[in-house]
Amino acid sequence: MSVANAVNTDKRAASSPIIYFVLPCYNETEGLAHTADVLCTKVDTLINNSTISSKSRILFVDDGSKDGTWKIIQRLHNSNEQLFGGVKLAHNRGHQNALFAGLMTARAQGCDAAISMDADLQDDVNAVDEFIANFRNGDEIVYGVRSARKKDTWFKRNTAEAFYKIFEWMGAETIPDHADYRLMSHEALDALSEYHEVNLFLRGIVPTLGYNTSKVYYERGEREAGESKYPLKKMISFALQGITSFSTKPLSFVTGAGLLSILVAIAMFIYVLASLGQSHTVAGWGSLMCSLWLIGGLIMVSLGIVGEYVGKIYMESKHRPRYRIETTL
Incomplete structure (x- = not known):
């Protein structure tokens, strides 16, 4: 570890970092209020334990939803302006672009790190404790990796494994069983902002940034409410997007x-x-x-x-x- 990195790590360990939780949302009226309650409780606990700063926020990104998702975000913001923030995209641009918009907003507002996660609460929110601990120990990027796929169907489990193997065989770098549940430091977000491609595939871009990284294993839960926004058609399209964006x-x-x-x-x-x-x-x-x-x-x-x-x-x-x-x- 270099002297600069050692000093940076000491500063993180001695202070409570400002953490932004970035959640892309698309037609999430059925479960968004519950998600907000769970995250609010988690953030309050982390703040009370001095694990993170009281300036930390939950940032919802409305990806051009056609239901009342934005109204719920507005209501949450009005109830607690310090904790809840919102970004509304003018048009539906897809999960990756919505996530990128949220990350860049968090970066612009001066966060020390941003944790991206889905709004359906399938990602274990308790894993963020280890995310933050690794960040304070000097890691710039912390990946949330599924420990098992027992709850997936046989088809989804095997197609996911095949995708990661094909992606690796084609020479592109990725983290198996990792979706978009990760922590990125402000330095990593700065590096990400320099990628200007339109065809975004963050699962392939982030591993190319470099920096100190680590993995946190967790068990993915069931969706709390609503329907999956990634049916088979979108999963195939997403896989083709990743392959053609990172391999010739x-x-x-x-x-x-x-x-x-x-x-x-x-x-x-x-x-x-x-x-x-x-x-x-x-x-x-x-x-x-x-x-x-x-x-x-x-x-x-x-x-x-x-x-x-x-x-x-x-x-x-x-x-x-x-x-x-x-x-x-």
């Missing part, structure tokens, strides 16, 4: 598929010559059709993969803002 290996598959197609074509050519020599020309018709379908399929898949990257280049080239904040409490 799918593009190399196009070359591999082309080479395989050539080998198949050579094999089919040899088969056709053998068929002609034996006067079995009718048999070659089926092989020809199979070859046409195979080549056509490879071309379509290849064009689809290239199209994904071209589409991302197109979106990045526009330099559009990730989000537009309509109101801040």
Whole structure:
């Protein structure tokens, strides 16, 4: 540990840090009040124990909800302006952009660290004690990692494991069984603010920041209320977003598929010559059709993969803002 890091760690250990709890929300009217009660109790306990500063806050980010989520956030803010804050995005921009907006707001308001978590209370709030302890000991980023996936369905458990393995195989860095439940110091948030890409995938970006990191293992609970905002369709889209945002290996598959197609074509050519020599020309018709379908399929898949990257280049080239904040409490 460098002298600067040692001094920084001593300062953290001697003081109570200002911690912001950042929670993206989308159509959370059914469970948001309960979430606020649980977090309020937790924050009060941490403040009373001098674990965190009395300036710590809970920041809800409304990602363009279509129900009464923002009204609940306003009501919470009016009941306790010191504790509850809110950010309302002008339009639904997705979980990652909403989370980024909340983190940057917390950074701008001078927090020492921000803890991001989902609004459904599936993340164990008691794990934040260890988050903060590790932060005060010098860690800049603390990851919340699920200790087990026993409560997941067989399909979700195995597809999640497959995603992390594929992501790692493609050369991208990620933390297995970690979602977006993490603590980031102000220094780490400064580093994150320098990433300007439109196609955000924070689970892949944060591990690339460097700094001292640690993991806190916890057991993920059941959703308290409402429905999951990540059905199968969105999960697949999110996985593709992560893979295409951090790896160019799918593009190399196009070359591999082309080479395989050539080998198949050579094999089919040899088969056709053998068929002609034996006067079995009718048999070659089926092989020809199979070859046409195979080549056509490879071309379509290849064009689809290239199209994904071209589409991302197109979106990045526009330099559009990730989000537009309509109101801040």
